[in-house]
Amino acid sequence: VGTLVLGSAGFLGYSWYDSKLVTTGKVDFDNPLAIPPLAESTEDASGARVFDLEIQSGTTALKDGAETETWGINGAFLGPTIRAKRGEEVAFAVRNSLDEGTSIHWHGMHLPAVMDGGPHQEVAPGGDWAPQWTVDQPAATLWYHPHPHGRTAKHVYRGLAGMFIVDDDTSEGLPLPSEYGVDDLPMIVQDRKFNGDNQFDDQGAFMSMQGFLGDEITVNGTLGPYFDVSTRLVRLRLLNGSLSRLYNFGFSDGRAFSLVATDGGLLPESWETDSLQLSPGERAEIVVAFEPGETVVLRSLPADEGYSGPLGRFNGADDELDLCEFRAAATLADETAVPESMGTAPDLADAEVAEERSFKLAGFSQINGESMDPQRIDFGVREGTVEVWEVMNNDGFMHNFHVHDVQFQVLAVDGGEPPERLRGWKDTVQLVPQREYRLAMRFEDYTDPNLPYMYHCHILAHEDAGMMGQFVVLGEGEEIGQVPVTDSAH
Numbered sequence: 001v002g003t004l005v006l007g008s009a010g011f012l013g014y015s016w017y018d019s020k021l022v023t024t025g026k027v028d029f030d031n032p033l034a035i036p037p038l039a040e041s042t043e044d045a046s047g048a049r050v051f052d053l054e055i056q057s058g059t060t061a062l063k064d065g066a067e068t069e070t071w072g073i074n075g076a077f078l079g080p081t082i083r084a085k086r087g088e089e090v091a092f093a094v095r096n097s098l099d100e101g102t103s104i105h106w107h108g109m110h111l112p113a114v115m116d117g118g119p120h121q122e123v124a125p126g127g128d129w130a131p132q133w134t135v136d137q138p139a140a141t142l143w144y145h146p147h148p149h150g151r152t153a154k155h156v157y158r159g160l161a162g163m164f165i166v167d168d169d170t171s172e173g174l175p176l177p178s179e180y181g182v183d184d185l186p187m188i189v190q191d192r193k194f195n196g197d198n199q200f201d202d203q204g205a206f207m208s209m210q211g212f213l214g215d216e217i218t219v220n221g222t223l224g225p226y227f228d229v230s231t232r233l234v235r236l237r238l239l240n241g242s243l244s245r246l247y248n249f250g251f252s253d254g255r256a257f258s259l260v261a262t263d264g265g266l267l268p269e270s271w272e273t274d275s276l277q278l279s280p281g282e283r284a285e286i287v288v289a290f291e292p293g294e295t296v297v298l299r300s301l302p303a304d305e306g307y308s309g310p311l312g313r314f315n316g317a318d319d320e321l322d323l324c325e326f327r328a329a330a331t332l333a334d335e336t337a338v339p340e341s342m343g344t345a346p347d348l349a350d351a352e353v354a355e356e357r358s359f360k361l362a363g364f365s366q367i368n369g370e371s372m373d374p375q376r377i378d379f380g381v382r383e384g385t386v387e388v389w390e391v392m393n394n395d396g397f398m399h400n401f402h403v404h405d406v407q408f409q410v411l412a413v414d415g416g417e418p419p420e421r422l423r424g425w426k427d428t429v430q431l432v433p434q435r436e437y438r439l440a441m442r443f444e445d446y447t448d449p450n451l452p453y454m455y456h457c458h459i460l461a462h463e464d465a466g467m468m469g470q471f472v473v474l475g476e477g478e479e480i481g482q483v484p485v486t487d488s489a490h
């Protein structure tokens with residue numbers, strides 16, 4: 001194992017694994033896969049669906065019968081799956097029972113900046129927050145997680161993360177597998193590391209150049225999970241909920257599966273593949289077919305696309321990991337299908353472009369040479385317009401790019417057609433070093449000259465270090481305002 005210090009600041013040091021991590025064939029699948037409960041809701045007088053979410057600390061028996069200190073929402077570890085339909089008004093009573101400030105950001109959601117749950121909506125210890133908005137976007141697998149300035153990695157690592165499933169008339173009318181926990185499964189994939197006391201080890205984890213990499217994988221918080229399959233087709237809602245690790249999902253026998261949805265929702269038609277790469281924050285819905293009586297393992301294979309900087313491949317790109325074992329029953333129900341046509345294709349390729357911008361990510365903590373400053377609004381976009389953002393990873397490490405409030409279309413990668421897996425709506429895209437990604441997005445509905453949305457690298461160590469910027473959406477005639485100075489809650 002080597003350690004190298006780049007630059008003068010000590011925290012820029014990093015260390016890397018001296019060999020690739022291989023766990024295939026070595027994981028005992030002896031724990032049933034946990035399925036996060038569906039969040040309960042009540043209806044208030046105005047007809048809004050109200051969810052209570054309490055952020056808390058606790059302990060969870062994860063390993064060798066020992067209690068590991070964890071954080072969760074409405075429980076000790078992770079959070080319930082929130083489900084709402086397009087057109088519904090949702091309201092949340094969020095209570096922070098931790099002894100430090102945190103927030104809940106709705107990753108992938110189109111909503112007013114004041115409800116976004118980013119660094120400007122931190123909830124003080126013992127404090128409450130009541131965001132409310134109308135869900136108005138296509139059916140999709142979104143997620144929620146904290147976003148406090150500089151501490152997001154730590155909070156996600158402890159266990160603050162959950163899925164947010166949006167349904168709509170289209171998704172409800174399709175024959176896709178859709179029985180939650182039976183043939184439609186959330187899969188929150190996260191790497192962790194345990195110390196000798198079976199506690200989460202995060203020694204120096206959030207300061208290293210490639211970010212934190214754990215050597216044991218939890219799915220929905222379960223180590224060594226298995227799932228009993230009772231249907232021929234199963235839909236997996238894959239979420240890379242890890243801080244830094246890249247996964248290239250596939251199966252132990254190399255079988256093909258169908259990609260049916262990307263970050264922002266269903267594809268027009270499914271795409272068949274035998275591997276699917278997701279960087280932190282990205283989601284995908286896949287449908288896989290099983291034969292009666294068989295056992296197959298969901299794996300992460302070495303990455304398709306490299307991160308070959310001057311120093312090697314990073315973020316676990318070479319690792320081979322066993323994630324979850326699927327055990328098919330002797331007879332399987334067969335009532336679902338992958339339909340010929342599903343969602344709508346992104347349509348911004350021919351849109352009139354109001355503005356082009358360029359973003360260069362480099363140096364652990366910077367975009368276009370600057371680190372995040374919560375009081376600095378980097379630019380304003382006009383409501384109702386389409387912009388094209390040209391994004392580039394200018395160093396040898398792994399980065400990706402996430403934009404709040406919108407879903408974007410990947411128009412081109414290095415001037416060519418984007419790969420199939422990037423052809424649907426996306427809100428997070430991995431950036432292979434030195435390639436140019438052209439992203440088109442439309443800003444609509446919500447304006448606020450003072451309260452910004454974020455764009456950032458979703459390698460959480462990088463985000464926390466400042467690889468993030470802020471933009472506001474301006475209504476007609478509005479000028480960029482000033483971020484209100486809030487009392488920092490931590």
Ligand code: C2O
Nearest residue numbers: 105107281402454
């Ligand atoms: Cu999932 Cu700004 O984050």
Ligand code: CU
Nearest residue numbers: 106107108404
């Ligand atoms: Cu987000």
Ligand code: CU
Nearest residue numbers: 399457459462
């Ligand atoms: Cu990064």
